[in-house]
Amino acid sequence: MVVIRLARGGSKNRPFFSIVATDKRNRRDSNFIERIGYYNPSAVETEQGFRIAQDRLTYWQGVGAQLSPTVARLLKGAPKA
Numbered sequence: 577m578v579v580i581r582l583a584r585g586g587s588k589n590r591p592f593f594s595i596v597a598t599d600k601r602n603r604r605d606s607n608f609i610e611r612i613g614y615y616n617p618s619a620v621e622t623e624q625g626f627r628i629a630q631d632r633l634t635y636w637q638g639v640g641a642q643l644s645p646t647v648a649r650l651l652k653g654a655p656k657a
Contacts, residue, residue, distance in 0.1 A: 577640070578599060580642070580647050581595075583598075583604060590618060593612065595610075595615060595640035595650075596610065597610045598643055610632065612636070614627055615650060618642075626654055
């Protein structure tokens, strides 16, 4: 099953997450099918902290991909654009 979840990047004490579509059996940071956005929890006011390609998200959900609880929470709190 395909799941849309976060993959951690960045350095120690400076996390940066990619929002990826991947097989549920893969490890968190291992190979993925497609990167569809990012989340930067330590972004300052001048930087964009969350971005997702809405068309790709719609595509993956249309073919049966499930959202992880964290990605679902981020999408719920994101401003509609």
